[in-house]
Amino acid sequence: MPATEWTVPLLVDWIRTYADDVAAAADDLTALDSAIGDADHGSNMKRGFAAAVTALDEKPPATCADVLKTTGMSLVSHVGGASGPLYGTFFLRLGAAAGTETTVDATTFGAGLHAALDGVRARGKAEVGDKTLIDALTPAVEAYDAALAKAADPSDDALVDAIAEATKAAAIGRDSTTPLQARRGRASYLGERSVGHQDPGATSMALLFAAAEQVTR
Amino acid sequence: MPATEWTVPLLVDWIRTYADDVAAAADDLTALDSAIGDADHGSNMKRGFAAAVTALDEKPPATCADVLKTTGMSLVSHVGGASGPLYGTFFLRLGAAAGTETTVDATTFGAGLHAALDGVRARGKAEVGDKTLIDALTPAVEAYDAALAKAADPSDDALVDAIAEATKAAAIGRDSTTPLQARRGRASYLGERSVGHQDPGATSMALLFAAAEQVTR
Amino acid sequence: MKKLINDPSDVVTEALTGMALAEPGLRVDADQRVVYRAEPKDAGKVALVSGGGSGHEPMHGGFVGFGMLDAACAGEVFTSPVPDQILAATREVDRGAGVLHIVKNYTGDVMNFEMAAELAAADDVQVQTVVTADDVAVEDSTWTAGRRGVGVTVLVEKIAGAAAEAGLSLDEVAALARRVSEGGRSMGMALTSCTVPAAGKPTFDLPDDEMEIGIGIHGEPGRHRVPLAPASQIAPMLLDPILGDLDFTGGEVICFVNGMGATPELELYLMYGEIAKLLQEKGIRVARSLVGSYMTSLDMAGCSVTLLRADDELLRWWDSPVQTPGLRWGR
């Protein structure tokens, strides 16, 4: 049965599912990072989300904010590199927006995504087109908004539909990084040689939305 | 016309010819030394005999002893490693036996070879069967003796024949090293793993007799 | 992958454990992955904290000790440390006179040190940060994350470390560190790629007859790939971009020829000879030199060259005693 709102178990399920997904995709993410970075994005994400799962297991979260902040803190404390602060900020901001309830509705989640996007942009100072995870995250947030706006009288399917649209947009955004020349992160050191490679962070970001779609659907 | 005795130009010719031969065979000698040593026998021999040729060019030798001692000193001073002192000693001893004449006859040369063999054995303390250049040198000296003894009344062909016999014996001695386990030099460190490889020093020693045969024939 | 390791994910912790046992001058917190001096600095003196991804040894842990760093935070291989480590180290080494963070300019390093500095400020620990960015292979423009911090980092740590030991204030030490950072330029090249343990295979493929010019220290490929060349031709490929970027003529320099990890000392000295010859031709006087593998990239073969504008003050700090596992003289 499709979810109408986020609950604590559902958010935990998202993190767990994504932890499995990045573990399975770790070699591919690292291969992408080998081409235009330093060959660690897969192991960074795998290590970080494994730590998040452990933290959620050790101290079962009471509220939605607990799930997301514990995840964010785990990432900040265990990843390092560029993705640690960026993904960490993403979840910390999303958690702050979620508040101290045990559920989060589609509208609140959308506001959270905006806060998360703003936080990640403030931390990393990247814009759309710089060939970073921002290129997947920004269109995803916009698509979520648009889908929600279309559901004139927020229906039961609003959350699921909005996440599905966000996931599609994130995938398109991820693919859009391939022809770009990087302007942020390690890939920028390569100059023109970064062209023709898909950005690893945009790839892991697209997977994050895909995991959300999978658990809410 | 076959040589009946060594002259100063003939000895110089021997050194020159051998210098060319070891330069041409340098890669092969080094390859043999790669298998059971440290991959330098070819470059050692090439460097040493090039230095000898330069020394002979710079100060043209007056006597047979001059040729051989200059060669021996050049080897000692420019080769290093095991082959420097050993080949150096060989030529220094051969030179000492040659005396201050401008020719050396077959008998004197034979005595010189014995002195040279003794010197090399004293320096390196190797015996026949230890898988070293001694395995080529010893039978060569013995074959030289035998051939000379057979030429009852030393004839015109005595030197050429004796050197030809020595060359054959050196080649057989060289081949005999392949199945042996080394007991001297670097190859001995390999223990049983040295079995099945031809000794580089025995190979260069066989070439030395071949060069003598070529210039006297 | 051929390495003297056990499980790739334990490499950093196990290496730190070995370092703790081998180096009596250090105290290693293997959990937090922070290397401290066994004997902390006197109260009232500025402390220096650096750190970064592992795999660059002896930088940074090997530079902890008298006259250089007070603490170094070790991240995963090629991954910057996390704010927790940096904050713990910063709190631990503060002797009341403030802490200087020495950070190489990489997105991850800068962000993680920034977060730690924000947290330290909340704790009332004075922190200043110097970001090194000396790699002329990268253009410093809005089109990049800015220049990478490479070889000059070692020189900053040595020189600022000496000044901190002598009792200069945080503002003074930070200003000196920035001056060194700004007066240094570097350029590196690779004959082979490195292999990150967790990745298990070389980060990039490099044919037998080619080399990368303008590489970083994390296995990032270089700016361009060229046919293999003799040392005498490699030297100007490294030096010319440096000299083109900052005018060193007429002055004195500290010249640092660094090995990337798998380069024999024989080759480094030979390379230094080539660089020294070119500098002499250009009228640049080498006041001090440093040749060796001090900032490595795991098992990469190759080298980098760093030139630093020198003056009497910098040279005095350079010559001051230093006693660390990786750099040691005068004590």
Next chain:
Amino acid sequence: MKKLINDPSDVVTEALTGMALAEPGLRVDADQRVVYRAEPKDAGKVALVSGGGSGHEPMHGGFVGFGMLDAACAGEVFTSPVPDQILAATREVDRGAGVLHIVKNYTGDVMNFEMAAELAAADDVQVQTVVTADDVAVEDSTWTAGRRGVGVTVLVEKIAGAAAEAGLSLDEVAALARRVSEGGRSMGMALTSCTVPAAGKPTFDLPDDEMEIGIGIHGEPGRHRVPLAPASQIAPMLLDPILGDLDFTGGEVICFVNGMGATPELELYLMYGEIAKLLQEKGIRVARSLVGSYMTSLDMAGCSVTLLRADDELLRWWDSPVQTPGLRWGR
């Protein structure tokens, strides 16, 4: 072959030229290929001369300086120096108190040093020789040229160098050097072969999933080839033959974990951790340790372990100041 060199036949001379420019504490005779101290030792003190094939840097040229060697003779790559060089060095450094030759046990090294010593004796320079032969990979029997001299050579040079600096007589310094040499045992392994510049290709082929145990420092293949294994299993492969050969239990040791040239420090510290753990289990106390690439084999990846029986006297000499490019403390 990928190396930072020009013509392979010029490697040694060009590296020495670079070293001369980089190291103000040294004086290099690039023609004779001898590295001297810039400031000779005081008259009346015993001098130490060592040398060997090049390609093992920092050994030996990098160990010339206060508290260690007085001169080092550099042969071609992996080829012992010639008697001329050794004689020139011996004459030059003799301060009237005699000269100790420190020679690694290889046929070529022994013969060339022997010839030089004979010539020096004719010159009335007193020479004594200590031959190091610590490699337990080689059986010392009539079936071999005897054990190879490896890691203990570094320790002999340090300890005898300190004693010579303190003014001990030639007999005393030589006796001390022999005691160190006899109390040390080593064992090495390789993950990859080295490549001799003049040969242009790896000395031996080693598949990606195998390693050589019991290698020498000249690219000689080892005693046996085994499947690649984690560091925790390599450690006993190196340590057990050492402990089986000489009883170290109950006593103190100096433990030296050495990199073969292309081994990152990260891996060496990790390896040291494994060795230290085993030693502790066996009740062998490590009094001092040395971890780094001090005796290399060009660009070979791998390591060796040396244990030396220590006592208060040896440790005092070990701790004495030393000031060389390759080893430096206390001064």
